[in-house]
Amino acid sequence: MDKIYLSTPHMSGKEQDYIQEAFDTNWIAPLGPNVTEFEQKIKQYTGASAVCATSSGTAAIHLALRLLEVGQSDMVFCSSFTFIASANPIKYLGADVTFIDSEPETWNMSPQALERALADAKKEHRLPKAVIIVHLYGQSAKMDELVTICESYGVPIIEDAAESLGSTYKGQQSGTFGDFGIYSFNGNKIITTSGGGALVAKDPKMIEKAVFLATQAKEKALHYEHEQIGYNYRMSNILAGIGRAQMEVLDERIAARQNNFRFYADQWKHIQEVEMMPELPNSVSNHWLSTITLDIDKKDMTPYDVMSKMQELGIETRVLWKPLHSQPVFAATPFYEHVQGEEAVCEQLFRKGLCLPSGSNLTEAELEYVSKALETVLKTNKGGVVSAI
């Protein structure tokens, strides 16, 4: 059997038609009909009021922060348990960051930690200009609680829905709760344009401004006139052709990934050491990645041991995101834990968790192989050799 990867691109076959259309009409340059059509499809699917397709999800976060006028020495709050792209744009703008812990039911931002952080910030007269809430692995954060808290302090929300396109919370699409939401179409995401992203906003005027900033902030004039610093952040018309075709199969891709999760859950329900990522009632996860926590301390094993044994069996797995507050690049950054004085929830998750092969193109045979492999690996001891299954 070939190596089984965590998450690989899954083309529908129709991507080439839209790319060909761009070549046939010579719409190679940035923008063009594929971009417009791709944005329209995202808008229809998510119910967002307006969309700007970007060169990456990171670029979309950067634009959202700019539109909220985040600058030097401003404060921005961000989930700690996430990929670094969630927080990097804060630093691009010279702003400061405070990281917020996760809570155990969704693994996403803890409302109680956020509340404490905002109360302190208010006392210090330094409320954040934005709170970046991440929906990891497809699971929505507790949006009712988080939105209520942010509204009570008058702080805008940017939802990092890079991993949660198509997930819902109480029937509403992930990414559409905040003032801004962002999606990513990087190669490993639920659908891909090989590289790309999108910004959505409650206020369509904000998206007009985003398009302006993303195209070098060119003023309306007969020559090149600039009053502000802009970026080259728009998606190309070629890549948007891939996205157009991918949007047409998004529901199928979500169903396949949800099926992976249910398959694993069913296979491992009798294995005590394995716990599937929790699912919040009233929310539907796209299950971008199937993730688990492992209770293997007694065996003197860590997820890294499991990862390397799975590797020997030709299976790629990966530990969960290392919390950003513990990254060297963010040393000495303020952090609010879920329960004061206890080990942070995101640190516990990082210590115990593992991501499994989750592609929408996995076959039933591959899923079975992964399931059996994990079972076998967990039966061996730390130094034990895993033989063929």
Ligand SMILES: *Cc1c(COP(=O)(O)O)cnc(C)c1O
């Ligand atoms: C992938 C990802 C991003 C960044 O998206 P890019 O398109 O790669 O820039 C941001 N946040 C999270 C949580 C992600 O997983």
